[in-house]
Amino acid sequence: MYNVLFLTDRGARHQEAALRAAPAELKVTILRTPSFAEMLPELARADFIISERNQPVTAEMIAAAPNLKLIVRLGSLDYDIDRAAAAARNIQVVVQPVLGTLYCAEHALMMILACLKRLGRSLHAALHTAAPFSPQRGDEDTFSFNWLNFEDIGTLFGKTVSIVGMGEIGVELARLLRPFRLKAVLYNKRKPYPNHVEAELGAQFATLEECLRHADVLVSLLPYAPTTDYALGGGL
Template sequence: MLFFRFHNSVNLKICATQLRQFLNTRKQNMCEDGMAKTRVLFCGPHFPASHNYTKEYLQSYPLIQVDDLPFDSIPDLIGNYDICVVKSMRLNSDVVARATRMKLIMQYGVGLEGIDIDAATNHGIKVARIPSGKTGNAASCAEMAIYFMLGLLRKHNEMQIAVKQKKVGEPIGSTLFGKTVFILGFGNIGIELAKRLRPFGVKILATKRNWASNTSNRFNSTVPASQNGTYENLVDEKGCHEDIYEFAKKSDIVVCCLTMNSETAGIVNKDFISSMRKGGLLVNIARGGLLDYKAVCDGLESGHLGGLGIDVAWTEPFDPNDPILRFPNVLLTPHVAGVTESSYRSMAKVVGDVALQLHMGKPLTGIEYAN
């Protein structure tokens, strides 16, 4: 009998603990007026301005809770959230299956290659990106591309060495004026880049899989349309995917602005780099996986590739001791092309507005669905 009572006492303690945990969770999920909160999850510590600006935008709305969690805790806690902003996390089918409360998975930007979209679709979860043309993200990335071009042409790393060695009047650099620039992937970023390159007096080549999709409705907000509604005035020579090697042969600088997917992964490979002019420059502001690492290293080692400017790497964060960084004609930045106050506050507003719309049961605006 005593044992029976002790056993029940233990069970009561366990039940009381579970009840407290349940009530605490329920309290966290409820507002003061008893309404259930809408909870937004930002994955991982990278790109901190994304969740900080979103929290700031929503600080007057206690009905929306914004959390940023470390990567290793997300699989166990993702089931508590309505919206997930993945940032640089890979959301595979196993993690998606745990998101039992999830209504929307989105990216703080455009790249969705880290999300298992099929798995999300199977679980009734929508997947969306924030179009870059409406937030200033495309403009920010375009400016970074020009930063790389000028830095490589004027030999930024060598100039720093010259300063330390108290040299004056060297190294000798090159001008952007008179160069031929190949924009590989003429989407929103490519268009913004072409607009900014025009005053430099360059020749612009660009490829796009389907030029017919460049309608006036899509680009009215950022680029003055020509009479027929396209933007041929920005590009001296247009091509499709089949023309990329030919365009690489004609160019002094190649800027990779492609979306990352199964068709574009590793597209800048040995054959592509070999087709470039000797001494040509390569800039990548899109995704690291678009470039074949070995091909790039070999091109730098042989001197065929005249310089590399990348804001995105093959693994992130990138190893600061990676052999590719020993070359003086390599510039690397920590995935900050789109990380400007202007673009990040604009995207924070989109995420915040979507959370408010979801909470109130309204249609979600300002995003582009992928499923």
């Protein structure tokens, strides 16, 4: 039996799902955003630490875990895990991106492109037989990327995308946006990421007001709370 300390900021439903999925040979203790004092008894027993999203693993925590063999980050950022302290103890650190997060980021990119390219209108025209023109065979001199003659098709090139609520989904979206050669990716969250993380993502922290003012495309990834309920179109 291995003792696993699972650190998360998520609620009861997600915690119960994690416990149901755990193999029988693991004894899992879940703590929600605990203080160091609250972690101490579990750190003393822990063989593995699973850190979800924004739960740091510090040198102090590692020193308090004499049996620790493995640290797993559920997410794609590990800047708040003390890798040097782990390496000094030969403790392996594994970063495991969350598949659902990747799905959401890809879906957000799909929606951005669909809006800019007027995909709904284009599909409607393509799926209906009636068209205001006759088909024309293409060759090297006869082609059209805008055969419906839309005058409002856009591109991501040179645009500013603002991400409000820059958690794991926003991080993955910023990574997906890099090849599009944007003017800027702005983001807002309670606490900015370190400079080296911003450089990796090609993203820049901005105030909420700056994000709204400069955005050509606004992506809201705000978690639900009474303060964010109906915020878009209301308070924002």
